[in-house]
Amino acid sequence: MGSVTHNVVEAEHPEILRAELGRSASASNMPSAVAAGAPLWQNLPPLGVVPSLMLGYAIRREREGSVCSAMQVEAVRSPQPGPDEVIVLVMAAGVNYNGVWAALGRPVSVFDIHRHPFHIPGSDASGVVWQVGANVRRWKVGDEVIIHGNMTCGQCGPCNGFDPMACEQHRVCGYETPYGSFAQFMVVQVQQLLRKPPQLSWEEAASYGVGCFTAYRMLDRAHVRPGDTVLIWGASGGLGCFAIQIAKLRGAIPIAIVSSDEKAELARSLGAELVIDRSAFPGLAFCPGETAADKKRRFEATREFARAIGDGLGHTSGRFPGVDVVFEHIGQETFPASVFLANRMGRIVICGATTGFELTFDVRHLWMRQKSIIGAHGSNAEESQRANELVAHGKIKPVLTNVYPFAECPQAHDSMLSNRKKGTIACLVSAPKTGLMNLAGTRGAFSPG
Numbered sequence: 001m002g003s004v005t006h007n008v009v010e011a012e013h014p015e016i017l018r019a020e021l022g023r024s025a026s027a028s029n030m031p032s033a034v035a036a037g038a039p040l041w042q043n044l045p046p047l048g049v050v051p052s053l054m055l056g057y058a059i060r061r062e063r064e065g066s067v068c069s070a071m072q073v074e075a076v077r078s079p080q081p082g083p084d085e086v087i088v089l090v091m092a093a094g095v096n097y098n099g100v101w102a103a104l105g106r107p108v109s110v111f112d113i114h115r116h117p118f119h120i121p122g123s124d125a126s127g128v129v130w131q132v133g134a135n136v137r138r139w140k141v142g143d144e145v146i147i148h149g150n151m152t153c154g155q156c157g158p159c160n161g162f163d164p165m166a167c168e169q170h171r172v173c174g175y176e177t178p179y180g181s182f183a184q185f186m187v188v189q190v191q192q193l194l195r196k197p198p199q200l201s202w203e204e205a206a207s208y209g210v211g212c213f214t215a216y217r218m219l220d221r222a223h224v225r226p227g228d229t230v231l232i233w234g235a236s237g238g239l240g241c242f243a244i245q246i247a248k249l250r251g252a253i254p255i256a257i258v259s260s261d262e263k264a265e266l267a268r269s270l271g272a273e274l275v276i277d278r279s280a281f282p283g284l285a286f287c288p289g290e291t292a293a294d295k296k297r298r299f300e301a302t303r304e305f306a307r308a309i310g311d312g313l314g315h316t317s318g319r320f321p322g323v324d325v326v327f328e329h330i331g332q333e334t335f336p337a338s339v340f341l342a343n344r345m346g347r348i349v350i351c352g353a354t355t356g357f358e359l360t361f362d363v364r365h366l367w368m369r370q371k372s373i374i375g376a377h378g379s380n381a382e383e384s385q386r387a388n389e390l391v392a393h394g395k396i397k398p399v400l401t402n403v404y405p406f407a408e409c410p411q412a413h414d415s416m417l418s419n420r421k422k423g424t425i426a427c428l429v430s431a432p433k434t435g436l437m438n439l440a441g442t443r444g445a446f447s448p449g
């Protein structure tokens with residue numbers, strides 16, 4: 001695979017904007033009109049035609065800090081495909097934490113990673129292959145696709161025999177690269193393409209990739225076997241709702257941790273065999289700088305939490321041995337409990353740290369009981385394809401709970417940051433309304449009658 005092409009400059013001139021975006025209205029106001037709710041397209045361009053300017057949500061270094069002010073609609077140069085890349089016309093984009101972290105500028109600024117002047121967030125997309133690079137054979141213009149978000153070099157040893165996720169040049173598309181899915185077009189490597197399940201709408205198809213494929217790899221790396229108990233933090237969230245379903249498919253016993261009745265109901269409907277509301281255990285979270293008394297309280301809350309799990313699983317003797325696998329992405333607040341809750345030889349698999357990156361735990365629990373901590377990140381093309389086929393065959397369902405219009409992409413990200421949402425959420429990009437499933441139907445939706 002070649003590297004991503006970045007020969008892009010900003011569009012500063014209204015007259016160029018007008019010509020390129022093909023609108024007669026005051027094109028200099030186009031980005032603000034779109035941000036205020038005007039449609040992104042009047043009509044889709046012909047297949048293969050990519051105007052040299054496009055509209056998308058851009059983050060700039062000076063705007064980092066707050067999700068809603070960081071993401072603003074701008075006109076920027078459209079990406080061009082390298083030899084092993086394609087341009088996808090984005091119909092819908094899935095909301096995940098990559099966009100949130102990019103907008104906040106923490107824990108790192110994306111501009112220190114890719115050094116591009118702007119950043120279009122978004123690592124999940126559904127859409128149509130609009131242009132293909134010179135070496136592309138497996139896909140063609142007009143194919144309806146979704147993507148997985150992992151870019152690799154295709155040339156190193158790990159890419160050719162071990163695992164592309166060990167690629168020296170691995171990057172998360174739309175986070176470590178500047179062209180994400182919250183724009184009319186995005187550029188991806190051909191190995192990132194996956195078939196769009198035909199029965200899903202654009203917004204459903206855009207909603208599950210990062211959560212589902214990452215959860216698939218995490219449970220694979222934790223070697224989840226039939227009969228394993230799997231404790232899933234944030235079980236109604238973007239990762240958790242797929243972890244429940246995949247654990248279940250593997251014959252394991254998903255234990256869902258949630259924080260409200262509504263989220264509990266969702267977790268149960270997805271197949272959780274035990275659901276625990278963490279808000280009933282107020283002392284459970286680790287907070288930096290805790291006193292000896294806080295620590296004692298936390299340990300008591302953790303034991304109480306463990307007892308609730310043991311009781312729920314029917315361990316009447318009161319001697320709950322712990323769970324086989326802990327599915328972690330919460331980080332600082334839950335990690336000490338996660339290490340404690342894993343049983344002898346148990347595995348704690350972790351891919352994120354929403355509440356803080358510096359983790360603490362009592363290492364005696366780890367060594368005396370021979371537990372393992374396993375890092376996981378993204379998913380390679382093969383894992384993504386397998387998980388996507390499970391979705392295409394209806395064995396895993398997307399859990400789309402809210403769809404936002406393009407004008408409300410920042411609000412969609414904000415609802416994630418403030419933990420107001422459950423399941424997954426997506427935004428319409430080029431699709432003019434919800435419920436559309438293919439290119440023909442989408443073109444039809446632009447032309448009345």
Ligand SMILES: NC(=O)c1ccc[n+]([C@@H]2O[C@H](COP(=O)([O-])OP(=O)(O)OC[C@H]3O[C@@H](n4cnc5c(N)ncnc54)[C@H](OP(=O)(O)O)[C@@H]3O)[C@@H](O)[C@H]2O)c1
Pocket residue numbers: 096097098210211214233234235236237238239240257258259260263278285329330333334351352353354355376377378379416419422423
């Ligand atoms: N490395 C990777 O490849 C990768 C991929 C995807 C995601 N991630 C990371 O994983 C994390 C979660 O992503 P997501 O898409 O699942 O987010 P999400 O949809 O917002 O779900 C996160 C869940 O975490 C739970 N939670 C929030 N604060 C908590 C706390 N203080 N204690 C316990 N639970 C808490 C919430 O559930 P309740 O309130 O119901 O408990 C929420 O549903 C993010 O940090 C993200 O960056 C990493």
Ligand SMILES: [Zn+2]
Pocket residue numbers: 152153154155156157158159164166167168169
């Ligand atoms: Zn490589």
